[in-house]
Amino acid sequence: xxxxxxxxxxxxxxxxxxxxxxxxxxxxxxxxxxxxxxxxxxxxxxxxxxxxxxxxxxxxxxxxxxxxxxxxxxxxxxxxxxxxxxxxxxxxxxxxxxxxxxxxxxxxxxxxxxxxxx
Amino acid sequence: xxxxxxxxxxxxxxxxxxxxxxxxxxxxxxxxxxxxxxxxxxxxxxxxxxxxxxxxxxxxxxxxxxxxxxxxxxxxxxxxxxxxxxxxxxxxxxxxxxxxxxxxxxxxxxxxxxxxxxxxxxxxxxxxxxxxxxxxxxxx
Numbered sequence: 001x002x003x004x005x006x007x008x009x010x011x012x013x014x015x016x017x018x019x020x021x022x023x024x025x026x027x028x029x030x031x032x033x034x035x036x037x038x039x040x041x042x043x044x045x046x047x048x049x050x051x052x053x054x055x056x057x058x059x060x061x062x063x064x065x066x067x068x069x070x071x072x073x074x075x076x077x078x079x080x081x082x083x084x085x086x087x088x089x090x091x092x093x094x095x096x097x098x099x100x101x102x103x104x105x106x107x108x109x110x111x112x113x114x115x116x117x118x
Numbered sequence: 119x120x121x122x123x124x125x126x127x128x129x130x131x132x133x134x135x136x137x138x139x140x141x142x143x144x145x146x147x148x149x150x151x152x153x154x155x156x157x158x159x160x161x162x163x164x165x166x167x168x169x170x171x172x173x174x175x176x177x178x179x180x181x182x183x184x185x186x187x188x189x190x191x192x193x194x195x196x197x198x199x200x201x202x203x204x205x206x207x208x209x210x211x212x213x214x215x216x217x218x219x220x221x222x223x224x225x226x227x228x229x230x231x232x233x234x235x236x237x238x239x240x241x242x243x244x245x246x247x248x249x250x251x252x253x254x255x256x257x258x
Binding site for chain 1: 134136162169170176224227228229231235236
């Protein structure tokens with residue numbers, strides 16, 4: 001699983017550098033997110049700009065990250081979904097679960113109004 | 119004359135082959151002249167359902183399976199696209215699949231729902247030495 005991880009204003013941005021997010025590589029993403037959460041990085045953005053394909057395992061990994069972040073009073077948001085990837089969130093109704101932003105700047109801005117523990 | 123294609127793919131029970139199998143299906147769908155709808159979407163869906171079905175077969179494969187290779191066939195004939203994924207696992211019930219809830223936070227269980235949503239017919243059939251998940255899509 002190829003990812004770029006950077007931090008900005010106590011927000012961790014994970015850019016997935018893979019064309020596919022499927023049962024082969026999604027467990028690794030799930031573990032990466034969990035490791036960051038356990039380091040105390042509870043505000044997270046997953047940038048899916050380069051992901052053209054996501055299957056149910058990929059969706060499951062993101063749900064896992066979302067649940068683990070929420071359990072720590074944190075937040076996991078998504079940005080830059082390609083149309084076919086967005087359609088998978090709509091088909092499975094997960095677009096109603098996640099905060100999804102058109103780009104990383106909007107996702108970063110959305111954290112500015114957040115208060116409480118991070 | 120109607121378009122006829124038949125592919126038989128055999129490969130190890132490993133998730134590292136998901137991308138290859140999915141892309142073979144995607145490229146086949148992109149080449150279908152008989153399909154007059156949105157070919158890009160069809161190709162994406164073929165990639166997706168093959169990926170889901172093969173991942174499912176790998177996950178549920180029996181440890182003592184006779185055949186070390188997973189078998190997938192893709193057939194185009196008489197305006198029908200039929201994909202079959204053969205597994206040597208313990209089987210499951212298609213009826214167990216539930217629609218996702220609006221606040222559904224399950225980490226598993228969406229694969230068969232996705233297949234059933236995107237295909238016109240899905241069946242899971244018991245064979246002498248395992249099961250076959252058959253997925254059909256009308257091309258016209």
